[in-house]
Amino acid sequence: MYCLIVLNPNDNLVDMKMEREKLSLSAREESLTSMQPCQWIPKRCSSSPEEHTMYNVAFIAHGYGGLVFTDLLVQRKWEVMNKVYSVAFIDSMHNIQHQTGSDPQIQEWILKHCHEWVSNSKPLDKAVGSLMKVNCPTVSAGTEKYGLAPSYCMHAVFKYLKSTLKAKTTTAFTRSPIATRSSTSKKRDNK
Incomplete structure (x- = not known):
């Protein structure tokens, strides 16, 4: 790893x-x-x-790395939920139900901020349902071979991370308006 x-x-x-x-x-x-x-x-x-180190953190977790990330999420719940904008699991060994202790906040965060690619015979990015575990959206890695999954789906993973970063950035800008000289002078003039 x-x-x-x-x-x-x-x-x-x-x-x-x-x-x-x-x-x-x-x-x-x-x-x-x-x-x-x-x-x-x-x-x-x-x-x-300090600010540079905390800005726009994303994870790509393959195999056991998914279990390790989920453990980090459980151990440092609020830090991770506030600083990590997205996680791409690839054939992850994590188990949300077992590791999170059925914490609904963590499960909701995982569903909203994570995506998983799994070894499967379906074409790349086609939905793959799993009755075995409650999880985030799961799609095919485009290959049935575990060892090849990261290289097969890497383009799709980075496309996903880019789109989630763009969504996060757009949301951040729409929530925090920038004060300009003209907008502050208008407020003063209206008083």
Whole structure:
């Protein structure tokens, strides 16, 4: 079993001058003639090493890794439920009923935030029902061979993680409006 976490907690600022130059068609000429100082601003949701480490966490858990993740969820329920936006299980050994002790909050979270790919003869991403365990949505990994399941379904897994991140980000932005100078001045003018 392997675990990989790639972080760069020291990368917390964006040089706006460089970003503009990347977007500009004539960036080379501008950078040669311009001697403006750097304009550093904090990155959204990553302005400090601590914030960077807590931002947008997802898991891909294969085999026994699913059991280990579910144990983490049970042991650190609120931390995991608040920080992990999505989990992709691949032929997971977890057992929600046994491991969660029938905790309805955990079971509801798993149903909403997890998806499982299992070795099966059906084509990739086709629904696979399981009468054996209460679980999250379960689909075929596109192969019957356990050892090949991760490579067969990896594209579908990353597509799922990308769509759940997009949904999370969209929900976060719709819930927290951004105050602008014009909106705050309108409020002052209306008083």
